Amino acid sequence: MIKTALITGAARRVGKALALHLAGQGWNIAIHYNTSEGEAMLFRDELAKSYPHQQFAIFRADLSRAEEVELLIGQVSLTMGGLGLLVNNASVFEPATLGQTSAEFFDRQMNVNLRAPFVLSGNFARAFQSGVIINFVDTRIVTNQSSFAAYTISKKALWEFTKMAALEFGPGIRVNAIAPGLTLPPEEKGEDYLWKLAEKIPMKRPGGLEPILATLDYILNNNYLTGQLLFCDGGENLGVTN
Ligand SMILES: NC(=O)c1ccc[n+]([C@@H]2O[C@H](COP(=O)([O-])OP(=O)(O)OC[C@H]3O[C@@H](n4cnc5c(N)ncnc54)[C@H](OP(=O)(O)O)[C@@H]3O)[C@@H](O)[C@H]2O)c1
Secondary structure, eight states: OOOEEEETTOSSHHHHHHHHHHHTTTOEEEEEESSOHHHHHHHHHHHHHHOTTSOEEEEEOOTTSHHHHHHHHHHHHHHHTOOSEEEEOOOOOOOBOTTTOOHHHHHHHHIIIIIHHHHHHHHHHHHOSSEEEEEEOOGGGGOOOOTBHHHHHHHHHHHHHHHHHHHHHTTTEEEEEEEEOSOSOOTTSOHHHHHHHHTTSTTOSOOOSHHHHHHHHHHHHOTTOOSOEEEESTTGGGOOOO
C-alpha cells in the first residue's frame, strides 16, 4: 500500500492532528480544506520543513458541492501519484431539532457528512486496488436525541455506509469508522464545556486527541480489521452515569 493519505478537513483541529501524526510516521499527506486556506498553506509549509523527504500538498474542495467532490480523488492522485489512505474527517455540525430543520439545512449536513464520504470512497475504490478508508462518525449515533437531528442522522448513515463499503470493497480495501466523544470543544466554547459534559460519562474527563490518534494507529496496524466501529468516547456510548 502506498503511504500517501488524503485527509479531508485537515487544515485545523482533529484533521490537522491526524495529518501531523501520520506525517511523523512517514506518510505523504494530501491536506484537504474548504475555507481554511491560510491555515492549510501554513500547515503544508510546516510539514514540508519538518519532513523534507515527504510530499505534502493542499487541495481545496467544497464537499457540499457534488461536482467538487467528484474531482477530488483524481486531482489528489494526479499530484501525489496515488493514495493508500482516505480519511473522511470533514464535517458540518450544526444544531437543530427535527422540527427546526429545513430541507436546505438537512441537505448541508447530509451532503458534507454522508454524500461526500460515500462518493469519495467509491472513487477511491475504483482508482486503487488496495488501501484503507476511515470514516469519522460520532458517539451520538447510539442516541436518538434530536438536538443535532440532521447531523446525527448523517453520522448514523455514515456508519451504515461503512459496513456496506467494507463488504463491497474487500479484500483490497478495509473500511472502518471512528466514533469520537468529548474530544475538542466547539470553536465558540472552552474546555470547561467538555469537562461539564464529562461528569456524566464513565471516564469522567474529556479524551482530547490522543485516543483518536491511538485508534488511527490501531486501524492502520491491524490488517484483518474491516467494517468495524471504534468508539473513542470514554464510555459515553453506554449511556449516562448516576
Ligand atoms: N470535536 C469533537 O469533539 C468531535 C466529537 C464527535 C465527533 N467528531 C467528528 O470528528 C471529525 C473531526 O471533528 P472536528 O471537530 O475537528 O471537525 P470540525 O472542526 O467541525 O470540521 C472539520 C473541517 O471540516 C471542514 N468542512 C466543513 N464544511 C465543509 C465543506 N462544505 N466542504 C469541505 N470541508 C468542510 C472544515 O474545513 P475548512 O475549515 O477548511 O472550511 C473544517 O475545518 C468530524 O467528522 C466530527 O463529526 C468530533
